[in-house]
Amino acid sequence: MNIAGIVGVAVLLLSGSAAAQDGARAIHNTTISLGTATPGGGFPVYGNAFAEVINAADPTLSIEPRNTKGSSENIPxxxxGSLDIALVAGEPTYEAFMGIGRPAIRLKILTAMYSxxxxxxxxxDSPYQIIRDLAGKPVAFGARxxxxxxxxxxxxxxxxxxxxEDFQSIYLDRAGDGPAMVLDGRAAALWGAGIGWPGFKALATSPGGARFIAPDAEQIALIRAKHTFLKPLTVPANSYPNQPAPIASVGSWSxxxxxxxxxxxxxxxxxxSLHGVEAALCRKLPQACETTAANTMAAAIKPELIHPGVMKYFREIGVAK
Known part of the structure; x- marks a missing residue:
């Protein structure tokens, strides 16, 4: 081969190597859009912690949280295809997968978040002791x-x-507006869910303190008999200030x-990346301690709804067969 030919081959090899490297970067440097919810609620807090932990664990992934209107907007x-991943509460997830009130979705589960x-x-200092005491009163039921x-x-x-019909229902434009409405009397109560929920924390740590009202054992049985997808769940004692006893209720997994x-x-x-740093996510956010591979398998409505790529990893670590 003459010199010109040798030079030509070398150029081809170098250009091929550069193309391969560019291709690898295109495959492995991945930006992921993550839909959360309105500021002041639990989803943005979780989404930010989720993104920080995974971005630190895998520099080739860049998760970018975005505030949205919440679950009902995240699904569409x-x-x-306007979002890659998004946080969705249990009830809208169930309705969407089951096709209740809409065609069934074809989305997939990446992970269970928390119960x-x-x-x-x-x-x-309020006079309200049980749920029926709140009937006829203004109650903030969360963000639209x-x-x-x-x-x-x-x-x-x-x-x-x-x-x-039985309550003066208030639906918030921003989840973070609820606590102030209870404190100044515009709302008798605020509805929320979970451990570490910002609205609960804001009221529980306010100067006057707060109390929680949940369904009693008889009511829990009635709720579960009518809506079997809801699960009996408990808020452990001391999850919030001045909450010495556990609180039994119903709910679902987000x-x-x-x-x-x-x-x-x-x-x-x-x-x-996520399940390799479960402990780090738990340290950053107490409610995220429930974000585990085992809980995802247990909480999924059906195993086939879990993303195939996730299931591949679960089989590798022995969580799935």
Whole structure:
């Protein structure tokens, strides 16, 4: 081969190597859009912690949280491909997968987030002691578009109450507006769910303190008999200030869902990064201690709804067969 030929081969090899490196970067440096909810609620807090931990664990992934209107907006945004992953509460997830009130979705589960036992919070000096005491009163049921008002609607229906007829229902533009409304008397109570929920924390740590109101044992049985997808859940004692006893209620698991066509390789990398740093996420956010591979398998409505890339990782670590 003459010199010109040798030079030509060398150029081809170098250009091929550069192209391969560019291709590898295109595959492995991946930006992921994450839909959360309105400021002041639990989803943005979780979403930010989720993104920080995974971004630190895998520099080739860049998760970018975005505030949205919450679960009811996140589902259509995922369907349209406008988001890669998003946080969705348990009740809208169930309705969407089951095709209740809409065509069934074809989205996938990336991970279970945390369980969400629902309850009301009132000022410590308020006269309200049980759920029926709140009938006819102004109650903030959460942000418009979030999953919280859907959970409360199911819970109240189970004990024979209608949310928009038996209460002066308030739906918030921003989740963070609820505590102030209870403190200044515009609302008798605020509805919320879960451990570490910002609205509960704000009221529980306010100067006057707060009390929680949840369904009693008989009401829990009635709710579960009518709405079997709701699960008995407990808020452990001392989850909030001046809450010495555990609080039994009902609720469901919230999920991180993915768009239908999120590549298997990306879902696998997300799952591997996330579950490889479960302890770090737990340290950053107490409620995220429930974000585990085992809980995802247990909480999924059906195993086939979990993303195939995630299931590949779960089989590798022995969580799935």
């Amino acid at each position: 945004l995922l369907e349209a 969400s036992p629902g309850m009301f919070v009132v000022r410590a 578009g979030s999953g919280l008002p859907i959970l409360s609607r199911y819970m109240l229906d189970g004990i024979g109450l209608k949310q928009d 999920f991180v869902l993915t768009r239908e066509n999120l590549p298997d390789e990306v879902a696998y990398r997300l799952a591997k």
